[in-house]
Amino acid sequence: MMTFTVFGNPIAHSLSPLIHQRFAEQFGIELDYTRSLTSKAGFAEAVAKFFRSGGGGANVTVPFKTVAAGLVTHLTPRAARAGAVNTLIPLGHGQLAGDTTDGEGLVRDLQRVLKCQELPYEVLVIGAGGAASSVIEALQGAGAQVVMSNRSAAKVSALQNDFCDLQALPFGDLARPPRQTSQVQRILVNATSASLTGTELPIHSAWFQETVLAYDMMYGKQPTAFLEQAHAAGAKKVADGLGMLIEQAALSFALWHDGQLPSVEQVLPAVRNALGAR
């Protein structure tokens, strides 16, 4: 039986084993998917050991995505540009490829939630850390106009050097109603880590009222602070990042299993249940 794993720290609550088991069932594949807790110092050796012993593929999560990009022998162009890897694919003879499916995972989840094929929207990404920067390319590739707003403006300016069509919005502007209604409908994406601490962001309620979707890349047992805020402000539609987690996993699955892309809708209820029970 093929063995897969996810490297992270912490990793005890990872939903990836459940997600990949459910995907495998869709195709009648038998696999073993484990969680690998490792330290920064031990990460490279843990990866090498896993693949030496015949591992079929691995996911990489916080805090190893950047280190993983420096470890592989082949980087996909999108992973090279993101400087991050969430999927490791063995190529044989000790060679290892690294890819990132995070950005495409978000795009596919936005399309799923909004029931559309393309993304003809303005996507206002709040935050400019690793989570935010990893999704810019895929959003732009899907046709979205990406605007970024971050507490520390310098981080957005730095990203504008890498992504020429990236627009910046001063963080203070979020505390006031949007200046003009843009021609294009807007999606609001929270890519800050503020949800982890239950902190509300200084966003005026009009931003939530005008948006077609308020999306939090984070998820949890309870609705995140951002989604509570969006809901209270009168947002038409809200969604957390659990769908993105499953979409990026589906894309990893396809990379390991001859392009077979699992159905996300089919596993979402079970994963939501498991999240609630943990």
Ligand code: ATR
């Ligand atoms: P991640 O990998 O999750 O993106 P990160 O790289 O540490 O984590 O980035 C965290 C992001 O959340 C940053 O954009 C951070 O803003 P700053 O760059 O100004 O620090 C943002 N963030 C975290 N807590 C926040 C808060 N309370 N209000 C606004 N932004 C916050």
